[in-house]
Amino acid sequence: MNMEKLQESMYKLIVETSTNLPKDVRRAIKSAKEKENAGTRAAMSLATITNNISMADDNVSPICQDTGLPTFKIKTPVGVNQLEIKEAIKKAMVQATTDGKMRPNSVDSLTGKNSGDNLGLGLPVMKFDQWEKDYIDIRLILKGGGCENKNIQYSLPCELEGLGKAGRDLDGIRKCILHSVYQAQGQGCSAGFIGVGIGGDRSSGYDLAKEQLFRSAEDVNPNEDLRKLEEYIMENANKLGIGTMGFGGETTLLGCKIGVMHRIPASFFVSVAYNCWAFRRLGVNINPETGEIMEWQYQDGEKIDFAAEKELETAVAETAAATEAASREVTLEAPITEEQIRSLKVGDVVHINGMMYTGRDAIHKHLSENDAPIDLNGQVIYHCGPVMLKDQEGKWHVKAAGPTTSIREEPYQGDIMKKFGIRAVIGKGGMGPKTLAALAEHGGVYLNAIGGAAQYYADCIKSVEGVNFMEFGIPEAMWHLKVEKFTAVVTMDSHGNSLHKDVAQSSLEKLAAFKEPVFK
Ligand SMILES: O=C(O)C[C@H](O)C(=O)O
Ligand code: SF4
Structure with a gap:
């Protein structure tokens, strides 16, 4: 593989992920904004958020200063050297940090020392899989600490504040998911996206939850029960009135994706991974011979350029203080x-x-x-x-x-x-x-x-x-x-x-x- 090209491709993936919000996420934010009444604090906050998204586009600078814990998911054809990919990712990460596209975010957990270059024990996270296709699929998520801290795992049966008993069935799962949105309040920078993993053990359950965050915000769950549950949660979690940044409002949740796996008889976990509105995840298909990007993922459809709406938003922001x-x-x-x-x-x-x-x-x-x-x-x-x-x-x-x-x-x-x-x-x-x-x-x-x-x-x-x-x-x-x-x-x-x-x-x-x- 051409290592220089691969490193360049990884650099592009990191910079794009940090600075350019994916199209599906933009569409979700736009539709949330349309639901808020002009002049409210929620509308003002969403106007600031969409302004920010377009400023990050223009400046090619991080959407959020917390560039998160970089997690790469990689699928390679049989025979591809995974060590080379690791090497290219690490070098590209150092470069992106030097260029101010990533915050130096890797801290020694015992001494508190920041490594300064986003490398460290176990970081960046890279998870490899093999597959039958003839190209490499590399996806990246930059999930910040504030929303990560609002992840939650339930062990059923349990007693939930406000909702009472959650049993080991679909309705118990429903209660856990609603509760997960409630307990996050605005602290994970709502409105957020959640990935839910049903089953597994504590670690595979969370992995499954995070895996859901790699689904397009607009896909439809092929499992009929889960499709209904996702729709139910989207409709009803938005009735909690937490709103953007926890200021109150119509939109609290921008997306809900649920996955399921088997469990062992004694355990029944529902794991929820909460992601802020600054939902930075992208992916590329890489040519294994040249190391070049063949195609970007999550980029179907039209890109909403929030800059076009800026003028209107400024007006909204200015009237907000007067009318609230x-x-x-x-x-x-x-x-x-x-x-x-x-x-x-x-x-x-x-x-x-x-x-x-x-x-x-x-x-x-x-x-x-x-x-x-x-x-x-x-x-x-x-x-x-x-x-x-x-x-x-x-x-x-x-x-x-x-x-x-x-x-x-x-x-x-x-x-x-x-x-x-x-x-x-x-x-x-x-x-x-x-x-x-x-x-x-x-x-x-x-x-x-x-x-x-x-x-x-x-x-x-x-x-x-x-x-x-x-x-x-x-x-x-x-x-x-x-x-x-x-x-x-x-x-x-x-x-x-x-x-x-x-x-x-x-x-x-x-x-x-x-x-x-x-x-x-
Ligand atoms: O670390 C930060 O700058 C922010 C963090 O992601 C947070 O939401 O608290
Ligand atoms: S939770 Fe908020 S501050 Fe933290 S990474 Fe997300 S958008 Fe940034």
């Missing part, structure tokens, strides 16, 4: 006073100018035990692990910078805000009761940015003014960012209000409406 009940638009610049914070209410749209500082998992732990390297009094913390590139003069540039899931910082956030005088945190998915209490006590606010909109936010960042904790690796460092009109919504305020708490409560009530048996 009780919302206002406020501009803030750090240092922010307690008085300014106390005037904010859930639903307000905030535009930030000036400085903000990134901080995620490693920094929250560090700050809970140590002093801060800079004065954080009145400042804004952004839960974000960006993709960064250094130019020849040594200056850093932001290539992608959307929010990360905030709930992971729940054990630390309130204490850190009080300890350092931080007034605002920006993230996604919301935080819990401990943070809500601290916001009230201290005078703080939680702002929700649109998860996955990494190009949209990178565009608001005008310069990188400094960095601390580079030893934690690029995603975990504290980047000092100067921003202009960085827009986020107040979803938790200093008066005890939380949109996340409200949506969790109302969606649980709606979930309970699905308690009665449907599939006998």
Whole structure:
């Protein structure tokens, strides 16, 4: 095989997957958008998402800063050297990381050290199979951490919040799947896609669930029972009212694909793999002699170019703040006073100018035990692990910078805000009761940015003014960012209000409406 060509083909596959959302996924997002009423927070969020998709197209830059855990599925004709394919994939991965198309995402689980090039023990994941056809089929999925953390596995029979008993039958399976969508709330960057695996053991069940994510969003399940179940879930999970980013709304689920395998008598697992709207998976057919791409997969039909809809969307975004009940638009610049914070209410749209500082998992732990390297009094913390590139003069540039899931910082956030005088945190998915209490006590606010909109936010960042904790690796460092009109919504305020708490409560009530048996 021509190794150079194969490496080039793998590079193209990685870059396209990270930057260019597949056509079937675009169509699902477009139809979701058509269902939301203009002027709502859901419509505004979807407008930001579709803007972001088209910006990623234009910039050939990552759709989301979390370029995920790269997983390759490869089928080769008998006689093809699989070691060569592994080698080409690894080299292409290093190149894509150097070029800012992938975030350095591979972290030593024991030392916390980021390898810097996306290689590491067991990474990237490559799964090989042989087949009778005469070409190589290579598929790639880049599934981010926030949605991966919302995967869930049920062992039947079990008792489910809101739904009661789930038994070892089709109706029990139905309940588990509805519950899986409910428990994800907005934290996996809804609206999402789910792959479900019925049967197997714990590991093969999850594998089967993930395998479903390789099906086209538009295919029809050949198994009649599963086809009906998929349709039922699509119709009813969207009645939970969780909506885009968990802000409430008509669309919570964009796709549901279910697979089945046998099990052993004692075990009955239902495994669910949750994928965010930034559903990055593509595939190519490779010529085994030349290493060249013969054909792209998942690219049937027309490509929706969201750029054409941009103008309309901007108008939607602008009217959103005006029409959504009780919302206002406020501009803030750090240092922010307690008085300014106390005037904010859930639903307000905030535009930030000036400085903000990134901080995620490693920094929250560090700050809970140590002093801060800079004065954080009145400042804004952004839960974000960006993709960064250094130019020849040594200056850093932001290539992608959307929010990360905030709930992971729940054990630390309130204490850190009080300890350092931080007034605002920006993230996604919301935080819990401990943070809500601290916001009230201290005078703080939680702002929700649109998860996955990494190009949209990178565009608001005008310069990188400094960095601390580079030893934690690029995603975990504290980047000092100067921003202009960085827009986020107040979803938790200093008066005890939380949109996340409200949506969790109302969606649980709606979930309970699905308690009665449907599939006998
Ligand atoms: O790691 C990130 O930047 C984001 C992550 O995928 C998340 O959803 O929390
Ligand atoms: S931030 Fe959201 S869109 Fe990005 S990988 Fe995480 S879950 Fe997906």
